[in-house]
Amino acid sequence: MDPLSSRCNKKDANRGTWTAEEDQKLAKVIEIHGPRRWKKVAANAGLNRCGKSCRLRWMNYLRPNIKRGNISDQEEDLILRLHKLLGNRWSLIAGRLPGRTDNEIKNYWNSHLSKKKKQKQRQNRGFIVESQPEEAKAMEMENMVNKSEEGASKGEENTQASFNEGDFFYGSSEGALDLQWMGKFLELEESWFEFLYDK
DNA sequence: AAGTATACCAACCGCGAGCGC
DNA sequence: GGCGCTCGCGGTTGGTATACT
Known part of the structure; x- marks a missing residue:
């Protein structure tokens, strides 16, 4: 079954809010390998997260030029x-x-x-x-x-x-x-x- | 101060599409 | 054409913060 397109099937995978440490690890790996092959990114970063979760975190929070704060x-x-x-x-x-x-x-x-x-x-x-x-x-x-x-x-x-x-x-x-x-x-x-x- | 209701938002889930083999 | 992998999307959930009583 598709590991990314359905729910994360990793039983002991971390869930919930990301920690600063996890963010740092993820950003570091993406800096090297780029934002693709999320399953590998998750593995390379040593994160106990599924690839889908990593992608979401990157897209919604860690990506460069993300504008945070109030909508004007x-x-x-x-x-x-x-x-x-x-x-x-x-x-x-x-x-x-x-x-x-x-x-x-x-x-x-x-x-x-x-x-x-x-x-x-x-x-x-x-x-x-x-x-x-x-x-x-x-x-x-x-x-x-x-x-x-x-x-x-x-x-x-x-x-x-x-x-x-x-x-x-x-x-x-x-x-x-x-x-x-x-x-x-x-x-x-x-x-x-x-x-x-x-x- | 404590309990409850509401608002907000990060993260999860399920689905479908695209692509390569 | 079938299959598996990957990606992206939209809907939904659940945790936390804040407001209210």
């Missing part, structure tokens, strides 16, 4: 727009946010943005009478999302499946595209979707 307003806006276009394709969204990982964006969406969305829906049903000032921006963003979903529901397919991202994006997934440029690009894309679904 600009990034949040970009996430909302990209999610509107791409749906739950976190790796694609992450590819357009330099330094951010798919896991981080997925977590952010699940803990922050989906919550705001629910809040907005409740408000629309009259459960919330007055919005708080600090919620105004979030609600504006949620309107964008809702509008998109309404538009998508008018068609036979939803927006997530109706186009190939390759038609819109180019460059490597590692590329650090300029956020400002991407914002302008997405504005054009939104117009295009409005044309397709709202007219």
